[in-house]
Amino acid sequence: MTTAASELATYNFAYLDEQTKRMIRRAILKAIAIPGYQVPFASREMPMPYGWGTGGVQVTAAILGPEDVLKVIDQGADDTTNAVSIRAFFQKVADVAVTTKTREATIIQTRHRIPEERLTTGQTLVYQVPIPEPLRFLEPRETETRKMHALEEYGLMHVKLYEDIARNGHIATTYAYPVKVEGRYVMDPSPTPKFDNPKMHMSEALQLFGAGREKRIYAVPPFTEVVSLDFEDHPFEVQSFDKPCALCGAENVYLDEVVLDDRGGRMFVCSDTDHCEDRRDHGHCGTMLAYNKGAAQ
């Protein structure tokens, strides 16, 4: 135990040195003060490749305290590679308590989902963001997009939605669906499905977004207005699913498609694994739960 502790001492608490954490915290404070505004920060090299959540990890490291309880999800699941390794990383370098239960967590680092369970005051959701600039695909110049944000010139965002309708007959953007925060900044909610957009609106939890490669941090403070962009005659709507979750029978949740065999067999299950397990523990049962038990035996 003592040797383990001395090995740990070679890292500062939560991996980053205190000066770096201060720098990131300053960026976070600025981001909270200007909801939706992308604050540049001096992103550090992390012991993982870009695209694996280096931005989210830095934000989490900067706000993590010894008393915190950490949950990490990837596409809603607690048990995928990315989630497991980031969780293990913070267990090792910060020795914090971890959980898979949304309710118990004080900090939830997420990639591409917002938990189904309603987040409450005191919780912080940290998003991993690959491309923070919502205007990027239409305007490649950073100088120009910054100017557009500064002058609130967001016509271009609707050009993208217009293109969607012209090509597909409806707004076909299903993830990274642009939102306007507090009536001012247009923001990319990271590649979460648009299903989750309404959860950001007036959320009790603090939402922080970290983009490591692009070196940007932005935030949505609690109780902030988050409105998805749309047209008057093509209003914003979320995805709906024909069937409930095959394991827990939940409706109005975001489902993943799971291919079962090579004969076209498939099932739709909750993407939020914690939510699904919790429901099953409470006796909810989907159509394919028995099938799964049979397979296990």
Add this chain to the structure above:
Amino acid sequence: MTDAPLLRARDISKFYGARIGCQNVSFDLWPGEVLAIVGESGSGKTTLLNCLATRLMPTSGTIEYRTRDGQMRDLARMGEAERRFLMRTDWGFVHQNPADGLRMTVSAGANVGERLMAVGERHYGNIRETAGDWLRRVEIGIDRIDDQPRAFSGGMRQRLQIARNLVTAPRLVFMDEPTGGLDVSVQARLLDLVRGLVHDLGLSAIIVTHDLAVARLLSHRMMVMKDGHVIEHGLTDRVLDDPREAYTQLLVSSILQV
């Protein structure tokens, strides 16, 4: 035409280091008037146009513009937000190369609709209808509304660029060699179209061209530039039929007669 100028330029100079872009250019542009700036390449035409359109900051001189509320405003003293708003509502800028003025990766309809969305139009049906209407006016088939400009010919791209600029009913349009790079028959149709639109909409326009025929067809007045200076300035017919300066005489006499 009213008795107040729409645009007033006074002593516009632009230096690139020690090199002269243009020097001491002054003129007034009146509502509904088309002014041509002609001269050989390198004479400072485009520099002057870019200064007027606030795309370049002049080294000295003032440019004033009469906004819709009737006030004469110094463009250099306007805030950037206001200036950019002016540029996408009250002004148009037609580039020589349509790829510079168009978004090549979005459809023709969205290209025309962009300005409408930029000023707050949020009804897809209305935007599309207006876009279709403008495509018709510039003689692009309605069946091409969802095609990208990449799939268009040079002449169609140029017409699309014009439609994109005119959709917000601007009062002043800057054109930089609008017919450059087009073949002669396409040029003729484009000129016809521009002349019709300028007349119907009562537009003011400043057209930079090295082609005297374009100036003759479109403009009321013209300025002849050489080495950054305006050497002759007058009604188009007067300048072309009775050129005073030796250089203008040379220009006029070097038009190929077929």
